[in-house]
Amino acid sequence: MxxxxxxxxxxxxxxxxxxxxxxxxxxxxxxxxxxxxxxxxxxxxxLVPGFLDLHTHGGDGVDVNAATAGDLAKIGRFFAKNGTTGWLCSILTDTPEQTLWCIDQAKAAMAAPITGAQLMGIHLEGPFLCSAYKGAMPEHLLRKGDPALFRQYQQAAEGAVRYITVSPEVEGVVDMIREISGHTTVAIGHSGADYETSCAAIDAGAACCTHTFNAMGLFHQHRPGIMGAVLERPVCCEAICDGRHLHPGSVRMLLACKGWDKVVAVTDSIQAAGLPDGHYKLGVNDVVVEDGDAKLASNGVRAGSTLTTGQALKNLVKFTGESVEKVLPLLTANPARLIGMDHRKGSIAPGKDADLVVLxxxxxxxxxxxxxxxxxxxxx
Incomplete structure (x- = not known):
């Protein structure tokens, strides 16, 4: 002992x-x-609680959709250098066969000895997403709501799918949320859903909004849409605080609307995180990174980020003008609570995991x- x-x-x-x-x-x-x-x-x-990243597609040259268990461990070691102690691997919309392969690799990585940030589980970003706001999602692989497919993935993962992003307006998704929300945390995003449909998704059990303001319909005073619904209702909101996805003023507005306990800082990082500008992959997509900004080679649409949690902490302190004490929960307690792991993660207290960062x-x-x-x- x-x-x-x-x-x-x-x-x-x-x-x-x-x-x-x-x-x-x-x-x-x-x-x-x-x-x-x-x-x-x-x-x-x-000495602070370790940072938790619920939405990331990779780093240090590794893309989650092509990562072996050993590759996932490499990501974990890179993340540890930046203060991340726990993370979910975000599997971009892919074929069922490749998604199941990714799940198998994640399970193996979760069972292996820890050499860096702990892989806590899986985030499925799709495939139940709206084509009009697909972002970097391959359109031909998007699907209508299908609880049976989710159950197949969750069974293969042995319950490790802790988080999933879906679009409320896609056929069958609201009913799907009602069926699966007790088995994983559901977020809504990549969506142009109207206000009523978005509220229905929240009432069905959706608990978060994926990369808020990005790849989604924005607020209009006559058509509040998904943006109005997630700002009004008591759900959490992800925020990519790299200074590119969100203007600092947008970060401050989000915090003012939601409160400091309802915003979860994520990186949405891709394999280029920690590496120089150049050509990279995000799932099946070719990505070009210039001045640290990742965009699809095909159309220039922003495709994830090169952000780290350590930099996100510094950015949030700068953007808000608040103390590090006030900012820390966005990277620790809030994500732990969102995915139901706050009994073990997200704060320093007797009985909790000793996941710690020295700053x-x-x-x-x-x-x-x-x-x-x-x-x-x-x-x-």
Missing amino acids: KRTLFTNGKVYVDGQFQDTDLLVQDGRVAGFSGKADEVVDLGGKL DQDLNVTATYVAGVNVYAGEN
């Missing part, structure tokens, strides 16, 4: 930094004092721990 004591730092507990020690035992938070086998001197740095005063990630194990120790 290895016991590690983190000392001489400021620990983020109950929404504020406290001058306290933190004791970790057997991968969990054991308390705030006690004898230890190992002592980690934080040197005055900040310096400039909010740079200097160390990352998953289940109490140091998976990133800073650049040599």
